[in-house]
Amino acid sequence: MLTKIAGGEIIDPVNGRFGKGDLWIRDEQIVEPPAGGDADRTIDASGCFVMAGAIDIHSHIGGGNVNTARLLLPEQHAAHMARPAATPLSNAGWSTFETGCLYAKMGFTTVVEPAMSPGAALHTHLELADIPIIDKATLAILGNDDFLLSMIRDSSSQQMIEDYVAWTVGSTRALGVKVINAGAAAAFKENVRTFALDDVVPTYGVSSRKIVKTLQAAVDRLGIPHPLHVHCNNLGAPGAADTAAATISASEGVPLHLAHLQFYSYGTEGKRKFSSAAARLAELINTTPQVTIDIGQVMFGQTVTISSDVMRQFSARGSASPKKTVIHDGDGNGGGIVPYRYRQDFYGTMQWAIGLELFLLIDDPWRVFFTTDHPNGAPFTAYPALFELLMSRDARDEMSAGGSNGAMALSTLSSIAREYTLEEIAVMTRAAPAKLLGLDDRGHLGPGALADISIYRKGKDIAKMFGAAAFVFKNGDLVVKDGEISHYRWGRALRLNPPPDKAMVRRLREYHERRYGLSLDWFTFPDSAVAREQPFGEVACRS
Amino acid sequence: MAVAWIGNRETLVEHACEQAAMLLQSSRCPVISFDTDIHGTRAAIALAERVGAAYDHVEGAGLSRETALFTDKGAMIVAPGEVRRRADVVAIVGELPAVHHSFVAELADTVPDLSATNAREFFLIGDEGTKVSTFLGSRKATPLSSDGGLSGTLAALRAQRAGRRVSKQVSNFDDFARALGTAKFPVFLFSGHGADGLALEMLQGLIADINRKSRASALHLPASESGWGSVLASTWMTGFAPRTGFARGFPEYDPWRFDVERALASGEADLHLWISAGSAPPAEDNGVKLIALAKTAEPVAGAEITIAIGEVGVDHEAVVYSGRTGTLAAIKAQGASELPSAAAVIRLVADKIPAEAALPC
Numbered sequence: 001m002l003t004k005i006a007g008g009e010i011i012d013p014v015n016g017r018f019g020k021g022d023l024w025i026r027d028e029q030i031v032e033p034p035a036g037g038d039a040d041r042t043i044d045a046s047g048c049f050v051m052a053g054a055i056d057i058h059s060h061i062g063g064g065n066v067n068t069a070r071l072l073l074p075e076q077h078a079a080h081m082a083r084p085a086a087t088p089l090s091n092a093g094w095s096t097f098e099t100g101c102l103y104a105k106m107g108f109t110t111v112v113e114p115a116m117s118p119g120a121a122l123h124t125h126l127e128l129a130d131i132p133i134i135d136k137a138t139l140a141i142l143g144n145d146d147f148l149l150s151m152i153r154d155s156s157s158q159q160m161i162e163d164y165v166a167w168t169v170g171s172t173r174a175l176g177v178k179v180i181n182a183g184a185a186a187a188f189k190e191n192v193r194t195f196a197l198d199d200v201v202p203t204y205g206v207s208s209r210k211i212v213k214t215l216q217a218a219v220d221r222l223g224i225p226h227p228l229h230v231h232c233n234n235l236g237a238p239g240a241a242d243t244a245a246a247t248i249s250a251s252e253g254v255p256l257h258l259a260h261l262q263f264y265s266y267g268t269e270g271k272r273k274f275s276s277a278a279a280r281l282a283e284l285i286n287t288t289p290q291v292t293i294d295i296g297q298v299m300f301g302q303t304v305t306i307s308s309d310v311m312r313q314f315s316a317r318g319s320a321s322p323k324k325t326v327i328h329d330g331d332g333n334g335g336g337i338v339p340y341r342y343r344q345d346f347y348g349t350m351q352w353a354i355g356l357e358l359f360l361l362i363d364d365p366w367r368v369f370f371t372t373d374h375p376n377g378a379p380f381t382a383y384p385a386l387f388e389l390l391m392s393r394d395a396r397d398e399m400s401a402g403g404s405n406g407a408m409a410l411s412t413l414s415s416i417a418r419e420y421t422l423e424e425i426a427v428m429t430r431a432a433p434a435k436l437l438g439l440d441d442r443g444h445l446g447p448g449a450l451a452d453i454s455i456y457r458k459g460k461d462i463a464k465m466f467g468a469a470a471f472v473f474k475n476g477d478l479v480v481k482d483g484e485i486s487h488y489r490w491g492r493a494l495r496l497n498p499p500p501d502k503a504m505v506r507r508l509r510e511y512h513e514r515r516y517g518l519s520l521d522w523f524t525f526p527d528s529a530v531a532r533e534q535p536f537g538e539v540a541c542r543s
Numbered sequence: 544m545a546v547a548w549i550g551n552r553e554t555l556v557e558h559a560c561e562q563a564a565m566l567l568q569s570s571r572c573p574v575i576s577f578d579t580d581i582h583g584t585r586a587a588i589a590l591a592e593r594v595g596a597a598y599d600h601v602e603g604a605g606l607s608r609e610t611a612l613f614t615d616k617g618a619m620i621v622a623p624g625e626v627r628r629r630a631d632v633v634a635i636v637g638e639l640p641a642v643h644h645s646f647v648a649e650l651a652d653t654v655p656d657l658s659a660t661n662a663r664e665f666f667l668i669g670d671e672g673t674k675v676s677t678f679l680g681s682r683k684a685t686p687l688s689s690d691g692g693l694s695g696t697l698a699a700l701r702a703q704r705a706g707r708r709v710s711k712q713v714s715n716f717d718d719f720a721r722a723l724g725t726a727k728f729p730v731f732l733f734s735g736h737g738a739d740g741l742a743l744e745m746l747q748g749l750i751a752d753i754n755r756k757s758r759a760s761a762l763h764l765p766a767s768e769s770g771w772g773s774v775l776a777s778t779w780m781t782g783f784a785p786r787t788g789f790a791r792g793f794p795e796y797d798p799w800r801f802d803v804e805r806a807l808a809s810g811e812a813d814l815h816l817w818i819s820a821g822s823a824p825p826a827e828d829n830g831v832k833l834i835a836l837a838k839t840a841e842p843v844a845g846a847e848i849t850i851a852i853g854e855v856g857v858d859h860e861a862v863v864y865s866g867r868t869g870t871l872a873a874i875k876a877q878g879a880s881e882l883p884s885a886a887a888v889i890r891l892v893a894d895k896i897p898a899e900a901a902l903p904c
Binding site: 062064066067068070071072073074094095096097119120122123126127130132146188189190191203314320324325326327328329330331334337488515516517518522523525526528529531 | 862
């Protein structure tokens with residue numbers, strides 16, 4: 001089918017295309033305008049701007065910990081309004097089905113679940129497969145698992161470690177690797193309660209820094225497009241900015257991605273010993289080109305924190321609202337679920353302001369990524385409001401007025417005049433994520449790109465504009481029209497597929513049988529187990 | 544071999560599915576009980592949405608106690624692999640389902656290689672009626688008991704450990720206190736099968752107390768493995784565990800109202816769809832119509848419609864929850880047969896029911 005998107009304002013930073021024009025789609029791809037070709041279908045995009053489909057690089061949308069959070073909090077979604085059943089299970093509150101629909105309505109077409117426990121990969125992929133419309137991907141967690149820590153302790157060769165990382169990525173159908181508070185979950189099992197970059201995991205004698213550096217090197221040498229995705233130590237602690245700065249320095253010229261930097265941008269100044277270190281870290285990011293970050297913006301209201309940083313979540317149990325938590329000591333990381341309400345008090349306002357400071361003080365939109373660390377800082381449904389805050393100083397001032405005066409007095413936010421342009425938004429939410437993840441087929445509107453396209457009707461109300469796209473195409477299918485789902489389809493999970501090393505597979509078989517009394521087959525699965533047609537899409541490693 | 548019947552008359556599966564769809568559509572209050580794998584559960588929930596039914600697992604009682612622990616209080620839990628490798632004290636909390644006995648036996652036969660002690664000590668909390676000798680082999684479990692059954696014993700343990708007075712001392716408490724004093728990672732094995740809600744809550748209170756200064760956790764050994772798999776799938780699909788209903792067009796979780804056994808006994812339900820290859824449906828009374836999806840070579844007694852289905856992991860490959868790994872696993876068919884899976888039959892039924900939206904699975 002040949003589709004013409006006519007008369008929209010194109011915003012395509014990758015191809016340097018800006019301004020009014022037409023866009024052509026043939027089946028799943030964007031194509032050059034056909035010579036004298038008549039469109040089978042024409043979409044009137046006049047009065048709209050046209051971008052590639054948005055990509056979220058860090059959103060906890062599926063897997064064991066997310067599902068445990070759902071189980072813990074039925075009251076949070078029991079209150080959902082009953083809605084017409086235009087799509088299957090569309091009126092289920094916090095469900096996989098709702099997740100895909102809500103993302104699509106905002107013009108997002110690819111979302112990365114950033115924390116998959118390798119042992120629970122099948123569970124994660126089953127959930128991802130039940131998220132409709134959009135494409136998904138996931139990052140495999142390493143860095144607290146006995147097999148890796150033992151190899152580092154025993155000075156195994158870099159090649160062996162790479163073979164293990166490659167096997168993990170391939171067998172779990174991951175798009176990359178994440179390390180979460182490296183070594184801390186293992187240390188917590190031995191009753192260690194705080195863990196910093198140069199602390200050592202008992203029994204193994206391996207430092208957190210060593211684990212991060214080992215994985216960073218393996219990811220880089222394997223040609224995994226996405227740099228090691230790092231959740232640093234000391235998340236949420238006053239003074240965590242020092243940890244983040246040390247981790248940034250430890251990147252040493254090799255690509256590294258730091259997740260949800262807002263949760264580390266805390267100093268210890270002021271009478272509450274809690275202050276913003278956003279300006280300091282932003283400056284460090286600005287001068288460290290190999291490092292990318294996402295924000296983890298806080299927005300006010302009820303949410304639930306879901307993290308595989310089990311040590312941190314254990315320490316946060318006292319702040320749970322409502323007062324119930326789940327703490328799971330897993331084979332590697334495990335995780336913790338702590339519901340939380342961000343209030344417009346001193347601390348909540350400070351966190352909110354710090355996230356925005358980072359967004360606005362980091363100069364390069366190619367290296368700062370738009371996330372709330374859903375649902376940790378806020379549910380992803382807060383994105384439209386967040387776009388407005390980035391694009392409108394007035395909106396920031398208005399929301400600041402409702403927050404804590406004490407916090408705002410200690411923040412530079414009110415003095416920052418910068419407002420994101422649509423081009424910068426397109427870079428941050430489309431072009432840059434595609435580049436960071438190695439997804440050459442999306443994030444832009446050039447011929448040959450996948451026809452993932454978001455069309456927004458221009459309006460003064462920025463949040464409304466981004467909250468309900470006029471049209472969204474996924475793989476050339478028109479899936480959203482006037483902010484509502486118009487076509488239901490199933491996306492794929494994007495994965496790497498590095499070939500497994502046979503010796504490593506033998507070694508892992510022997511390890512699982514000896515240490516766990518189980519065949520390695522318990523931890524692997526065929527594609528057919530997901531029970532969807534073509535559930536996976538393969539992405540190439542860098543050569 | 545016949546695989547479908549209307550009443551006692553053999554028929555084609557296609558025709559039986561049409562009739563099942565008609566019954567479901569005309570029902571005032573359909574309810575579904577299942578004991579199946581993840582994909583069977585997904586299909587059953589999609590069907591429940593389509594016909595406005597409530598659904599529950601066939602072993603819903605124990606599962607609902609476990610679900611309530613999470614929905615009401617939360618928990619500290621640990622992966623089975625970590626228990627094998629790290630637990631230097633193992634406390635069995637009440638009666639565990641037989642399916643988990645082999646893992647407890649495995650714990651008795653191994654030592655924790657990630658523990659400095661390289662040894663494992665066993666306790667049995669609330670020993671009334673619990674026979675661990677059958678699966679612990681030559682290993683002994685020190686019994687801990689007090690008044691008030693399992694929850695009373697747990698309450699007394701917690702109180703004594705905190706230095707408070709109790710009406711009756713827990714037997715062998717000093718041994719337990721000594722073991723906890725030196726243990727690096729004690730683990731409590733629990734199930735909703737043998738523990739009520741109060742006991743589960745008290746156990747978590749005890750574990751929280753221990754974790755103030757040292758480490759401990761609990762291993763969840765579900766009342767039903769297939770049931771816990773269904774809890775997981777139901778939760779990601781609807782936001783809620785089983786005992787959820789679609790009577791008003793959207794999912795509502797109500798562990799009392801949508802307790803299928805209760806709804807059948809009270810006469811609220813007028814149609815029961817039973818899905819289980821492993822057990823027979825209860826005899827219906829109160830005029831409730833029965834549609835049975837079962838592994839059978841003959842029509843199920845009293846069923847309006849019977850459709851034969853294969854057994855998970857025997858007749859067809861499947862995805863199931865494993866208490867041994869603490870997560871979902873793909874299993875192969877041990878003796879693949881022509882019998883259709885529950886998921887396939889349920890989809891056939893659902894496809895016969897007109898709907899605005901396509902089936903999601």
